[in-house]
Amino acid sequence: MADPAISVEGVSKIYRIGLRDQVNDSIGRSLLQFVKSPLSNYRKYRSLYKFSDEVLSGADAGDDILWALRDVSFDVQQGEVVGIIGVNGAGKSTLLKVISRITPPTKGKITIRGRVSSLLEVGTGFHPELTGRENVYLNGTILGMRKLEVDRKFDEIIEFSGVEKFLDTPVKRYSMGMRVRLAFAVAAHLEPEILIIDEVLAVGDAEFQKKCLNKMEDVGQEGRTVLFVSHNMAAVTRLCNRGILLSAGSILEDGNTHAIVSSYLTSGLGTTAARDWSASEAPGDDSVRLRALRVVDQQGSVSEGVDIRKKVGLQMEFDVLEPGHILLPYFRLTNEEGVSIFSTIDQDLQWHSKTREPGRYVSTAWVPENLLSEGMIYVQAAMRTEHRKYRPFQEADAIAFNVIDTMEGGSARGEWVGKLLGAVRPKLDWTTDYSAEVDTPGG
Amino acid sequence: MSETHTDKRVTVLTSESGWALFDFDELRQYRDLFYFLVWRDIKVLYAQTILGFAWAILNPAVQIVIFSVIFGKVANLDTGGVPYVLFSTVAIIPWTYMSDSMTAASASLVSGKQLLGKIYFPRVLFPLTPILAKLVDFSISVSILILVMFYYQVTPTWNLVLIPGLILAMMLVPTGIGMWLAALAIRYRDVKFAMTYMIKLLIYSAPILYSASAIPENLRFWYSLNPIVAVIEGFRAALLGGPIEYEFIVPGLLVSVLIFLSGAIYFRRMERVFVDVI
Numbered sequence: 001m002a003d004p005a006i007s008v009e010g011v012s013k014i015y016r017i018g019l020r021d022q023v024n025d026s027i028g029r030s031l032l033q034f035v036k037s038p039l040s041n042y043r044k045y046r047s048l049y050k051f052s053d054e055v056l057s058g059a060d061a062g063d064d065i066l067w068a069l070r071d072v073s074f075d076v077q078q079g080e081v082v083g084i085i086g087v088n089g090a091g092k093s094t095l096l097k098v099i100s101r102i103t104p105p106t107k108g109k110i111t112i113r114g115r116v117s118s119l120l121e122v123g124t125g126f127h128p129e130l131t132g133r134e135n136v137y138l139n140g141t142i143l144g145m146r147k148l149e150v151d152r153k154f155d156e157i158i159e160f161s162g163v164e165k166f167l168d169t170p171v172k173r174y175s176m177g178m179r180v181r182l183a184f185a186v187a188a189h190l191e192p193e194i195l196i197i198d199e200v201l202a203v204g205d206a207e208f209q210k211k212c213l214n215k216m217e218d219v220g221q222e223g224r225t226v227l228f229v230s231h232n233m234a235a236v237t238r239l240c241n242r243g244i245l246l247s248a249g250s251i252l253e254d255g256n257t258h259a260i261v262s263s264y265l266t267s268g269l270g271t272t273a274a275r276d277w278s279a280s281e282a283p284g285d286d287s288v289r290l291r292a293l294r295v296v297d298q299q300g301s302v303s304e305g306v307d308i309r310k311k312v313g314l315q316m317e318f319d320v321l322e323p324g325h326i327l328l329p330y331f332r333l334t335n336e337e338g339v340s341i342f343s344t345i346d347q348d349l350q351w352h353s354k355t356r357e358p359g360r361y362v363s364t365a366w367v368p369e370n371l372l373s374e375g376m377i378y379v380q381a382a383m384r385t386e387h388r389k390y391r392p393f394q395e396a397d398a399i400a401f402n403v404i405d406t407m408e409g410g411s412a413r414g415e416w417v418g419k420l421l422g423a424v425r426p427k428l429d430w431t432t433d434y435s436a437e438v439d440t441p442g443g
Numbered sequence: 444m445s446e447t448h449t450d451k452r453v454t455v456l457t458s459e460s461g462w463a464l465f466d467f468d469e470l471r472q473y474r475d476l477f478y479f480l481v482w483r484d485i486k487v488l489y490a491q492t493i494l495g496f497a498w499a500i501l502n503p504a505v506q507i508v509i510f511s512v513i514f515g516k517v518a519n520l521d522t523g524g525v526p527y528v529l530f531s532t533v534a535i536i537p538w539t540y541m542s543d544s545m546t547a548a549s550a551s552l553v554s555g556k557q558l559l560g561k562i563y564f565p566r567v568l569f570p571l572t573p574i575l576a577k578l579v580d581f582s583i584s585v586s587i588l589i590l591v592m593f594y595y596q597v598t599p600t601w602n603l604v605l606i607p608g609l610i611l612a613m614m615l616v617p618t619g620i621g622m623w624l625a626a627l628a629i630r631y632r633d634v635k636f637a638m639t640y641m642i643k644l645l646i647y648s649a650p651i652l653y654s655a656s657a658i659p660e661n662l663r664f665w666y667s668l669n670p671i672v673a674v675i676e677g678f679r680a681a682l683l684g685g686p687i688e689y690e691f692i693v694p695g696l697l698v699s700v701l702i703f704l705s706g707a708i709y710f711r712r713m714e715r716v717f718v719d720v721i
Contacts, residue, residue: 015719045630045631045720048716048719048720049716049719049720097560097718098456099456100562100563101454101456101563102559102560102561102562102563102718103715103716103718103719104456104457104458104715104716105456105457105458106458107458108457108458109455109456109457110455110456110457111453111454111455111456112453112454112455112456113451113452113453114451114452115451115452116454118562118563120561120562121561124558124561124562125558125562127483127487129486129487129490129491130483130486130487134483134486137479138479138480138483141475141476141478141479142476142479142558142562142564143562144564145475146475147475147478147479170490193451
C-alpha cells in the first residue's frame, strides 16, 4: 500500500488556560504585586507555549493545563474521505488546526504527503474594501491556489456563486448571503490533494447548501483526500466513508461512518441526553425517587441532537414508594447563556389533583417544534407537590440536548442565514399588505 | 501512480522549531499570495478617501514645511551651506518610508491575527507585505524630492549610482526591525506603546533634522552604529553630491544586516507559536 496521505503519530496539544488572579487583601501586598507584575507577566506569557517535562509526561496535571488532544494517532490513506465527529470541546477543531499547520503539536509528529488546503472558515481574508473580483483572487491565493489557477477557474467560480452582477462592487456592500456564496464558490474550486474542512456547511441557504454538498461529494469522488468536521450528521454520513469519533481529546472510535455516527448519537457523549439512576442512588426521599431522565424524539428514542422543526419530549421516570401525595413533575429549560427559557409543570388532566399510588410512572412533556432556538438546552428536573415547600428532588442541568437547524428550510429562519437572536424562535404567521401607490417625498 | 507519488510534497510537523533563516522553497510557492497581499495593502490604504494617493505626497510635504520652519528658520541649524528645505527633504523622504513601513511591519501580526488563526501561509509574509506596499508611497513622494532638487538646481553627480544600493538598505532596516518587533508584539503588546516613542527617538537620533557632522568626534563611532544614520547620510551624499562619509555608512549597514539576519531567525523560531500566544 502507498504511503498514507496523512499520518498522525501520538499527537498531543496542551493549552494553558487562565487561572483566576490572586486577590490581595492589603494595600501593601497589592503594591508589592504591582511592582513584581512585569516579571510575573513575562512568566505568564512565556508559559503559554512552554511546558515542563512534568506537564508533558502527564505527571503534573495542574488546574491550568488543558489537554486539547491527547496521544492521537491515525493514518488517512490517499482518497479517503474522513469525518471527524465529537461534542464541542472534544478536540476536533484543534486537530484540524494542528494538521493545517496553524498551531504546532506539543508532542508527536504529523507527516503529510501532498498539497494541503484548509478551510476552517468561509471567506478567510476577505477584505471589505475590495471588490468581489479582487476578493476571489485574494481569497483563492490565501487558500493556496496559484494566480493561474484562479484565472482558469474564475468564470466557473462566479457562475457557482451567482453574484455576477456585483463583481465590481466592494464586498462591504454585499449581503451576508452573497458574501458566503462568493466565499464558498472560491473554496469549492480548490483542487488540493488534501482538503481539510471545518463546519463550513453550516452557512448559506438551503438551496445553496445542497449545491455545496453535491460539490463536496464530487470532490470526494475525484480521489482527493478529505478531512471533514461537522455537527451535521446527515452530511457526515453522506460524504464520508470513514469516521473518527473524538472525546476529550482522544480517539474513542475509528471506523465505518454509519457505525460511528450512530454510536455518537446514542452514547450521549459529554452532555447527556439520557440518565439513569439505580434504586440506591436515585435522588429523592422515602416517598418519591427519580429513576431516569431522557430527551426523546417523536419515535420515543433518546436523541441528543434535535431538529428544530421536530417535537422533542422531556421524559421523567420516577418511582412512587409511598401513597398519598399529589405529585407535579416539573422541568425548567435554560440556554447556553444561562437564560431561563421557560418552566413547565405537569398538565396531564388524568392526574389532576389526584394522589398517586405506589408504582413506576413515566411523564413526558412535549416541547413543540419551532419553539426553541438553536444551541444547547440544559434541563433541570424537579418534583413538586401540593405543598409549596416540599420538593422530593430537584436536579439542576441533569440532561441536555442540542437544537439544530439543518438549514433545509421549514424553520423560523426562513431564507435568513445569519445570526438569529432570542431565547426562543417561534415560527410566526406573517402577512403583507401591498399597494403599488407610493407617497413621493415632497410631492 | 507511483511516479506521481514520489514527487508529492512531504511536510513533517513536530513540536521542534528549527534554526533556519527562510524556507525559500515555500516562499516561492506562495509568491502569488505575496503579490496579492501587497496589492491589497496598496489598494486598501487610500480606499474611500477623496485625495487618494495625494496623501502620499501631502504627509511628507507637511513634515518638510514644519521642520523647515522650526529647525531651519527658528533654530537655524547648520547644514553646511545647503538650503534647509533641500537638506531636510532628502532625509525626510527615505525616513518617512522607513518609519511607516517599520510601524506597519511591527503591527502586521497583531492586525492580521484573524488570518493567523484560520489559515497557514509563511508567517513572514505578514511583516514583508508592508515593506513592499509602502514602496508605492515612497515612489510617489520621490516627486517632491525631484521638485525640490530641481528648484534648488542641484546638479546630479556620480554619487547617484549609489541610489539602488541605498534603497535596498532603506528596505533592509525596517525589514529586520519589523520582523523582530512583529514577533515580539504578538506576545507582548508593550511593543505597540513603545513604538510611538521609538519612532520619535529615532527621528531625533538620526541626522534627519541636523547634520551628522555635528556629532562630537569621540561619539561618532557609536553614533554610526545606528543603521538609520547610514541610510540618511547615504541618501544625502548620493543626491546632493559631496564627499561620501563611509565612517557613517559602513558600520550602520553592517548593523542592519545583523538585525535582518537575527530578526529572520528569531521570527522563524517563534512563528509556530504565534497562534497560541495571541
